[in-house]
Amino acid sequence: MHSLRLKLIVGSLAVLTAVILSFDAFLLIAKRGALLDVLDSRLFAESQSLALRLEIAGGKPSFDPADEAGAESAASPQVRIAAANGRTIYQSPQVSDLAWPAVPERAEAPVWKTVNAGRSGAWRAVTWVDRLEIDAGAGAGEQAAARPETTIAVVVQCAESLAETKEEMRELASLLALLSLAAFLIAGGGSFLLAGRALRPIRRINRALAGVSETRLDGRIAAREFDRELQPLIEQLNAALDRLQKGFQRERQFTSDASHELRTPVASILNSIEVLLRRPRTEPELVEAHRDNWQTARSMQTIIEGLLLLARMDAGKAPMAEEEIPLAPFIEDVLAAAAPEAEAGSVRLAQAVDPGLRILADPAQLRLALSNLVDNAVRYNRPRGSVTVTARTTEGGTTIEVRDTGIGILPAELPRIFERFYRIDPSRTEATGGSGLGLSIVQKVVETRGGRVTAASDSSGSVFTIIWPRR
């Protein structure tokens, strides 16, 4: 059962049915009790009036049924008068198969009982014991109590068929059944409409979301138009849409940037070749064009490899080794690789690394991250400046700093420098080189490992800080 509406309807109808049924049962039981009460008191009154007609004749009780004859019918009460020893003194003749209930011992008080009488169904019978004074004329309570032998016990029984009661109960039951069915149907319809009303916001949200697609992500649901209970949900949905839209925008920007970054070198190579082919060329011309095109192709390769690495790391598919790396010799290596360029720019390279410091990392990725930072520090330095790499153990793990003495980065630029293809100086010339992806790669490598990289800068230079976690 996967329909919310169906669940709501069935749920509410189940509750309603339970309520109706228990109400019906209560009514029937109460009515039956009330009917029996009325019947019982009538039977008792009837039997009392019968008892008044008992006489003592010759020390024995006798009953004159003369008055009874006219009133006898199947429905009218049946009576039985019996002596204490069980001998029947009088019995109405109509219901022969009525099994009169046994006389309970010491039954001074009336006892009511429902008995079965074969074909004529259930009967209600009252049984009580009357005590007749032998000396009816001088009847005195004290005397009677004093001389018990002066009274004779007579069993008076009076019964009436329950058919009428049953009929009444049946009528009530069918009336109740009819009313209950009507209530059930009305409630069913009502809960169908109510469930529909309760689900209407869902349909509205659905409609609003249907208008939102990859190309049209600016649609939002107006939370104000919904009930208070739904507003947090809608705000969450809108927030999710915001994040999605930002993500798509970033993605689109990234794709557009990437194609832009690649188009210019492609244009350069194509143009160079087309111009070259327009007329016969000397060997030096060809060599120069080849050298230029090779350099351009190399810069494209750098961009493409950077893009591939980032894409693989974004997808969590970049293979990641984990080795214990002694930092001092490792940083020495990275600096050695940057040495030729540093020398060309008269930049001094230095390191201050705690000897014996080791970290867990993928050596290739760590080398990539560190050499990107060192290359930048060398490239954007000033002549006779310096690049210093320090590493020490700190609270958060291992802190590696790459400090330069370059022109620094403007505060407005700092938050954006890790963005893909973001360039402080949007020059794409080979003079500064770089793919525009270096710092993004550094950040990706460090963050994939659970670390953090930050940049700070002032007019005396910039410092990039990597905090590499222990584990």
Place this chain on the structure above:
Amino acid sequence: MRLLIIEDNRTLLKSLKKGLQEESFAVDTAEDGEEGLFLAQANDYDVILLDLMLPKIDGRTLLQKLRVQGLKTHILILTARDAAEDKIEGLNAGADDYLTKPFRFEELLARIRALLRRKYGTKNPCLTIDDLKIDTATHAVVRAGLPVALQPKEYALLEFLAHREGEIVSRTEIWEHLYDWQDDTTSNLIDVFISRLRKKINRPGLRPLIQTVRGAGYLLKAE
């Protein structure tokens, strides 16, 4: 015809310059917006090729600055941005044409020539002055039914004079339109080119089309 290329990709700039110079254009180059702005203001270029993503001053700002200052030079945007919005924005900012990278060099040439025709108010790519015919697309020159072989600089000089047919063109103007920064040409050298060109065009027995106006400059016109 003198062109300015403002483009920050050095190898693209280099091959563009080479190709265009071989087509008899005088070519100046700038690698960033600042230098480009300075050159565009300092010289009277026939066409400026402008990249949009530039260091220091981006191309769109540069374009707006030039247009606000009233510069009438034809500007062709040469960029990797190929979205329709970018083209609309570029043209609305005052560019005359828009070409996306990568492009065919031939197409760039054709577009530059179209802009030149616009500048000099002609529609026909073939210029005809009396019995002199100049095909600006192929650089073929015919005088009285016979082809004339010209050096690139001679051709450029002839085309410039032909565009200004009937006007006296000063040495300075010629120098400004036919030579770029790298040419260490003095205006005296122009006299040398003029006399060589005159020899080839004003053949004996034909009407002299190229004339010298003493103290003012040169004049190309039909009798």
